[in-house]
Amino acid sequence: MEVAAPQAAVPVIELVGVSKRFGAIQALKEVDLSLYAGEVHALVGENGAGKSTLVKILAGVHRPDRGLLKINGEAVELRSPAQAQAVGIAVIHQEPTLFPDLDVAENVFMGHQPRDRLGRIDWRRMYREVEQLLQSLGVELNVYLPVRGLSVADRQLVEIARALSQDARVLIMDEPTASLSPREVEDLFTIVEQLRARQVAILFVSHRLEEVFRLASRVTVLRDGQRVITAPAQDLTPEETVRHMVGRELAALFPKEEAAVGEVVLEVRHLSRAGVFRDVSFQLRRGEILGLAGLVGAGRTEVARVLFGIDQAESGEILVDGRPVSIRSPRDAMRYGIAYVPEDRHQQGLVLDFSIARNITLSILQRVARFSLIRSRQELKIAADYAERLRVRGGRLTQPVRALSGGNQQKVVLGKWLATEPRILILDEPTRGIDIGAKAEVHRIISELAARGLAILLISSELPEILAMSDRVLVMHEGCVTGLFSRTEADQEKVMLAATGQNRQSR
Amino acid sequence: MSDSSEVKQPALDLDASSAAAPSAPALAKEDRRAAASGGGLARLLAWMRSWEALLLVLLVLALALGSALSPYFLSLSNFSLLISDMMEKALMALTMTLIVIAGEIDLSVASILGLASVVLGYTWSHGLPLGLAIALVLLIGALCGLVNGLAVTRLGLPSLVVTLGTLALFRGLAYVVMGDQAVSNFPPAFTNFGFGTVPGTLIPWPFVLFVALALIFSLLLHRSTLGRQIYAIGSNKEAARFAGIRVDDIKLLLFVLSGLVAALAGVVFTARFSNARADNALGFELDVVTIVLLGGVNIFGGSGSLPGVVLSLLIIGVLRNALGLADISGDIQNIAVGALLILSVLGPNVVRRLQEAASRRRAADNGPAGGLARGAALPAPEETGAARARERGQRH
Numbered sequence: 001m002e003v004a005a006p007q008a009a010v011p012v013i014e015l016v017g018v019s020k021r022f023g024a025i026q027a028l029k030e031v032d033l034s035l036y037a038g039e040v041h042a043l044v045g046e047n048g049a050g051k052s053t054l055v056k057i058l059a060g061v062h063r064p065d066r067g068l069l070k071i072n073g074e075a076v077e078l079r080s081p082a083q084a085q086a087v088g089i090a091v092i093h094q095e096p097t098l099f100p101d102l103d104v105a106e107n108v109f110m111g112h113q114p115r116d117r118l119g120r121i122d123w124r125r126m127y128r129e130v131e132q133l134l135q136s137l138g139v140e141l142n143v144y145l146p147v148r149g150l151s152v153a154d155r156q157l158v159e160i161a162r163a164l165s166q167d168a169r170v171l172i173m174d175e176p177t178a179s180l181s182p183r184e185v186e187d188l189f190t191i192v193e194q195l196r197a198r199q200v201a202i203l204f205v206s207h208r209l210e211e212v213f214r215l216a217s218r219v220t221v222l223r224d225g226q227r228v229i230t231a232p233a234q235d236l237t238p239e240e241t242v243r244h245m246v247g248r249e250l251a252a253l254f255p256k257e258e259a260a261v262g263e264v265v266l267e268v269r270h271l272s273r274a275g276v277f278r279d280v281s282f283q284l285r286r287g288e289i290l291g292l293a294g295l296v297g298a299g300r301t302e303v304a305r306v307l308f309g310i311d312q313a314e315s316g317e318i319l320v321d322g323r324p325v326s327i328r329s330p331r332d333a334m335r336y337g338i339a340y341v342p343e344d345r346h347q348q349g350l351v352l353d354f355s356i357a358r359n360i361t362l363s364i365l366q367r368v369a370r371f372s373l374i375r376s377r378q379e380l381k382i383a384a385d386y387a388e389r390l391r392v393r394g395g396r397l398t399q400p401v402r403a404l405s406g407g408n409q410q411k412v413v414l415g416k417w418l419a420t421e422p423r424i425l426i427l428d429e430p431t432r433g434i435d436i437g438a439k440a441e442v443h444r445i446i447s448e449l450a451a452r453g454l455a456i457l458l459i460s461s462e463l464p465e466i467l468a469m470s471d472r473v474l475v476m477h478e479g480c481v482t483g484l485f486s487r488t489e490a491d492q493e494k495v496m497l498a499a500t501g502q503n504r505q506s507r
Numbered sequence: 508m509s510d511s512s513e514v515k516q517p518a519l520d521l522d523a524s525s526a527a528a529p530s531a532p533a534l535a536k537e538d539r540r541a542a543a544s545g546g547g548l549a550r551l552l553a554w555m556r557s558w559e560a561l562l563l564v565l566l567v568l569a570l571a572l573g574s575a576l577s578p579y580f581l582s583l584s585n586f587s588l589l590i591s592d593m594m595e596k597a598l599m600a601l602t603m604t605l606i607v608i609a610g611e612i613d614l615s616v617a618s619i620l621g622l623a624s625v626v627l628g629y630t631w632s633h634g635l636p637l638g639l640a641i642a643l644v645l646l647i648g649a650l651c652g653l654v655n656g657l658a659v660t661r662l663g664l665p666s667l668v669v670t671l672g673t674l675a676l677f678r679g680l681a682y683v684v685m686g687d688q689a690v691s692n693f694p695p696a697f698t699n700f701g702f703g704t705v706p707g708t709l710i711p712w713p714f715v716l717f718v719a720l721a722l723i724f725s726l727l728l729h730r731s732t733l734g735r736q737i738y739a740i741g742s743n744k745e746a747a748r749f750a751g752i753r754v755d756d757i758k759l760l761l762f763v764l765s766g767l768v769a770a771l772a773g774v775v776f777t778a779r780f781s782n783a784r785a786d787n788a789l790g791f792e793l794d795v796v797t798i799v800l801l802g803g804v805n806i807f808g809g810s811g812s813l814p815g816v817v818l819s820l821l822i823i824g825v826l827r828n829a830l831g832l833a834d835i836s837g838d839i840q841n842i843a844v845g846a847l848l849i850l851s852v853l854g855p856n857v858v859r860r861l862q863e864a865a866s867r868r869r870a871a872d873n874g875p876a877g878g879l880a881r882g883a884a885l886p887a888p889e890e891t892g893a894a895r896a897r898e899r900g901q902r903h
Binding site: 308310329330331333334340342347348349350351352353354358362363365366369372373374416 | 726730731732733735736738739742743745746747748749750751752753809810
């Protein structure tokens with residue numbers, strides 16, 4: 001990677017001793033941060049370390065309680081997001097917020113459309129300029145398409161183009177790769193490199209250290225609202241960085257435990273659902289973790305949804321304990337001892353306004369009730385039991401889960417499903433968007449559950465997670481199973497080849 | 508399931524055995540204690556900022572208005588009348604509360620009431636024994652609710668549209684049954700239930716019915732598994748479905764219940780006025796929806812309580828009664844009710860804005876957060892952001 005930013009130059013944007021407090025929480029404390037033109041500066045830290053607060057201060061959403069924000073060396077006060085945009089700061093979100101019914105060009109120029117002499121929107125010029133802009137980034141995207149149908153990656157491109165159309169000098173990318181497939185990530189990186197060459201200052205906020213070390217010239221680590229270190233990327237290793245983030249060794253990330261694998265509990269034979277997946281077959285055994293790898297959109301979640309009765313398969317068989325079963329609803333699935341921790345925690349996993357306790361008991365209401373009346377003592381007891389075992393922290397049982405961190409929310413979802421005493425547990429991206437410390441805990445929990453005899457189907461887009469956790473790895477590509485590897489066979493390259501469908505041609 | 512005992516309790520007791528970790532019941536106890544001792548004063552303060560407290564103030568204002576407008580207002584017999592007058596709306600507000608909390612709405616209740624009334628009159632006047640006629644009417648109410656519920660759950664139509672349609676449809680059917688005729692020669696035993704009071708008191712009989720139903724519904728909503736599921740559905744339908752809750756079945760049940768109770772209200776109405784006409788209770792749905800929303804039930808579902816709704820019931824009742832005593836016609840009264848409806852939707856937003864602003868000020872002052880009352884505890888920044896986003900994006 002290239003040399004660290006030219007220290008002699010004046011930073012495009014600089015935070016000096018910035019502090020911010022929300023109620024009892026000191027979100028940021030005396031944080032310094034500088035961004036130079038043409039550098040990619042990575043901001044890393046666990047959830048709750050203060051990254052989003054910092055981003056929101058730069059974006060003009062929050063104002064610091066103390067400290068200065070300097071642009072080109074001059075102190076500036078940003079009173080609103082609009083003002084931040086006006087001085088050339090743009091934010092690219094993980095899930096871009098655009099106008100779904102307007103087309104690409106309209107979104108790019110929303111609010112600052114080119115005008116003709118009469119003050120009318122100059123449509124011709126607008127489309128032409130957006131086309132040129134996208135071309136200069138080496139992107140092929142139809143500017144007449146409504147944004148609604150675009151992938152997350154394309155919508156991010158629209159946001160980037162939008163930032164460039166406003167002559168943004170500072171680009172803040174907040175977890176931009178979280179919802180992208182590996183190929184889309186590659187494309188995004190190419191664009192980031194181009195932006196760097198254009199002398200844009202980029203703040204790259206990410207959980208994924210391998211991305212950080214590929215892209216960034218400097219890295220700043222936040223922990224508990226304070227800056228731990230800022231260093232040139234080549235002076236740091238991922239292991240050191242993680243240590244700075246959590247004060248823990250990287251080796252502790254993926255605890256694995258040997259479990260005795262028993263008889264087949266779940267078998268899927270030639271399962272198909274039109275347009276999403278076809279002819280999927282596999283077996284899942286007691287005490288086994290079967291990793292389900294693949295790119296986003298390979299049909300993994302869709303298989304899980306069928307197994308849990310959310311959707312119906314068109315053909316094929318599902319067998320539980322060797323007997324064919326018909327699963328027409330989540331209730332049916334629960335009856336067969338199947339539990340599903342869904343991909344989208346906020347939409348599918350939790351009722352955010354409900355307390356921790358109420359979320360945990362939501363699927364087992366009959367068990368905490370007598371004559372259909374809920375006994376709160378019983379409810380709190382069961383909830384406390386699971387919250388304690390899973391070490392849910394950050395709130396009393398009676399507080400809404402909305403206030404918890406992602407990791408603790410995920411533990412609540414796990415608790416809810418463990419409370420149903422399942423025999424088959426389907427985990428869909430169980431560690432997505434949660435911080436490294438909580439991730440390690442979730443991994444420990446999963447491995448512990450397998451050791452207790454649960455059959456676990458682990459869907460994950462993170463290869464290291466799949467490889468470290470799974471007894472066997474099943475790989476899907478565009479709706480088909482393209483590989484099945486034992487723990488010893490599986491490695492990054494083989495799984496990746498199968499996931500991209502490359503191994504098919506050679507066979 | 509021979510091995511279920513082994514799989515049971517997939518205990519993650521890695522730490523549970525260590526002395527440092529409090530045992531589960533201890534934690535629960537701590538939780539309760541903390542909740543109880545959260546400072547009686549702090550809780551009182553939090554409550555004073557709550558919607559129910561505001562309703563109480565409104566009720567006092569309405570009572571003051573009433574006594575100022577008429578010397579007859581503050582009398583027991585007037586209150587007996589006032590309560591009597593609210594009974595149909597009160598009954599329908601019970602089921603409406605559940606439906607709105609589940610994220611739906613039923614605008615057809617007053618039309619079901621009207622249909623029930625004329626069917627009762629028609630069948631009675633054509634010789635059906637009154638008991639059978641009432642049973643038939645209740646069945647028809649439930650069927651009307653079933654139609655609403657099926658259209659919403661099986662066809663996936665928005666309940667606002669469905670019940671707006673059936674509002675017209677059921678009222679139309681009522682006219683088909685009886686045109687503009689009326690039946691009024693009901694037996695005294697029946698009308699006594701409507702006019703009469705519990706012997707020795709001024710408590711109207713329908714009020715006894717309401718209190719009984721209100722208790723049952725409170726238990727249902729606030730204590731039962733069904734109630735919990737209703738809140739879950741209203742808060743997050745998808746998460747409810749993923750948790751194995753039978754979302755559609757519960758919604759269907761609620762619509763059927765709503766139709767049934769509306770028909771029951773029709774029986775009460777017919778008894779009270781000894782009159783079965785197709786235009787009975789015309790426009791009552793406005794009051795019912797107003798009562799529920801003013802009672803603090805979120806129009807988007809997921810929150811609200813029956814005590815709040817009962818308070819708001821009293822407010823609307825007192826207001827209409829006071830205005831009536833002052834010789835203000837029903838149509839003009841509607842202005843006041845309409846204004847309250849808007850207030851009830853606007854109010855919570857304003858209250859929240861004010862709380863947010865206050866918190867921002869506090870945050871800016873760097874004030875100690877320990878003294879914050881529980882209810883006023885400030886949402887974390889992400890939280891308000893998310894809440895706002897949710898409001899904005901109430902989907903499509």
